[in-house]
Amino acid sequence: MAKPETDVSQIGREYKYGFHTTDKPTFSTGRGLTREVVETISAQKGEPEWMLERRLQAYEHFLTRPVPTWGGDLSQIDFDSIFYYVKPIENQAGSWEELPPDIKQTWDRLGIPEAEKKYLAGVGAQYESEVVYHKLKEELTNQGVVFLDMDSALREHEEIVREHFGTIIPFRDNKFAALNTAVWSGGSFIYVPPGVRVEMPLQAYFRINAENMGQFERTLIVIDENAFAHYVEGCTAPIYSSDSLHAAVVEIIVKPGGRCRYTTIQNWSTNVYNLVTKRAIAQKNATMEWVDGNLGSKLTMKYPAIWLTGEGAHGEVLSIAFAGPGQHQDTGAKCVHLAPHTTSVITAKSISRGGGRAGYRGLVNVASGARGAKSKVVCDALILDEESRSDTYPTIRVNESDSDVGHEATVSKIGEEQLFYLMSRGLSESEASSMIVSGFVEPITKELPLEYAVEMNRLIQLQMEGSVG
Amino acid sequence: MALLEIKDLHVALNDGTEIVRGIDLIVRPGEVHAIMGPNGSGKSTLAYALMGHPSYEISGGDVLLDGESLLPLGADERAQKGLFLAFQYPYAVPGVTVSSFLRSAMNALRKARAGGTDDPIPIPEFRKDLTAAMEHLKVPRELLGRYLNDGFSGGEKKRIEILQMALLRPQIAVLDETDSGLDIDALKTIAGGISDLVGPEMGAIVITHYQRILNYIHPDFVHVFAAGRFVAEGDAELAKKLESEGYDAYLPEGIPGDG
């Protein structure tokens, strides 16, 4: 069951959709961000002095940084109305009845179990498969793997956290990385010792508390030499949140010969600004893979990055964005080649419909000296109707002549002929279009754990039913 | 048992050009009608129009299946009523495997038959039907896991069309140049597969440019199609005559056949 201090996803829930909590007291820092709020967060968590200092530096930096204007429209974010920290009470029960009916309907149609629905709604204890979790935890412990929420990791493994925290994404990186560093809470910490391969995907699901669902989660993953782990974050079912701002930071270090795969499926409700900084460093002969699916949110700005710092390192980004009515998915990838014989592949697929806007924004950078570096970018956009939009902003910088960088982009619409062919076999128009869309994203869904792939296809079906008259 | 009636059918392109200019045809269960004609005469246009392709306009006449007009129906509903078109040029659907497509199509028809409620075919039954049909039509197993028609050879596409027909069990099948792109062994297998399906449950319209396929599927009627009309009708002998004499004798003045 959820530990009392953990569920940050409750933040702000009361006011927007009229959720009311039980009469148990809840601690919150109130709306708005001040130096005192940052100090209070750190004090509540009983953090070491260095972390408080880091938070405060980041806070000062946050204040000086302007809101970026190069991507999606961030002008409507009201930083003063946001709750930056809420410490919820055990099993904080809101009112199930007051959830927006469309969200409940989608869960029903996805066949989400009752307990999990309550978790997703934030009105029940966290859904967890305890049996699986305990067995997994035992195995992991025996292997020396650490898999904790960040707050616990800071308490229990302070040295390793301190060594790496903010080294991949310093708070000066961007305004939202600064904000996250100032007010972070929750997120995951993973350490995999040399040579250890964790075959089963590590899912935030299995962790005992719900802090991973938070607004300002902070994740740090260290894969030691020749080790492997696959981390899965989020879920395909829509997550109801009345928080308007989610600013997460994910830092990953893959040491020589190691491999890390990080899979995210994001389906926040469409009131959420989802601004996430994700960056990994891949050392000699290491492999980093980001699989990133964005279905929900009002605006997502997220460009998972890989810095290939060691010779022979390999990076891969698979990204899907689905933008429906009122949504803007500004997503992409960055691969920075800093060493010889590094390779990267970026595959980005976007679908826009009902006036939605999906874009690819990417960077491939080959530094001088990265001899024999190879990079390939393929981005395909599928636009389902006249009102919808797709943009591509690829940036390629090559400072090494002995390298090979390729970029291909296609934009397509669902062909009348393809649709007719499928309908001539008895499929309705919406069934035929969702089959075409599922096929379009298949290169990415086939990389997802099976249950996610199945849910993803069902979601596409639901979306297409709504889009075809 | 189903009866297809085509009554004085006219089909025009969106710009108004009339391609099919008055066709009458009745197809009864168990009958095979061959429609033979030169390239560009409008055979595929006729086939598409029967299936309800949105790019073609019915500018006159009617098409009835068991007395009910198909014209108000979309392609999906026509398929659900038992009409099938084997495409001359089947489309590719990248990312969708042949096997998952076949199952979805079978389930779509089952759902229609069950009055709109889902009635998915049990997986073991699907596997059994699929394996039997594939063996019969000599479809290589490896095609099942590939994306539908994506990068398929002409012959592979045609095999998959007929595999679909075998599994969907239509009442009226329209086969548009299924013979083109097939080598002689493949032609024998596929034509044999089609013949086996013709019977009390299914009538067929076999559209072709050449007589060749008719050596393996015996036509009850042969209709010579030129410039949007039937210009001669007869039995299997007519097809043989066409093969030796060519289409020229049947073409109206000023409309040359190009093959």
Ligand SMILES: Nc1ncnc2c1ncn2[C@@H]1O[C@H](COP(=O)(O)OP(=O)(O)O)[C@@H](O)[C@H]1O
């Ligand atoms: N969608 C279309 N748009 C424009 N012209 C078409 C279209 N479909 C068919 N046609 C024209 O109609 C004529 C008949 O074509 P088609 O029905 O494909 O003949 P066949 O199958 O007998 O070779 C040709 O001149 C062809 O170019």
Ligand SMILES: [Mg+2]
């Ligand atoms: Mg043709």
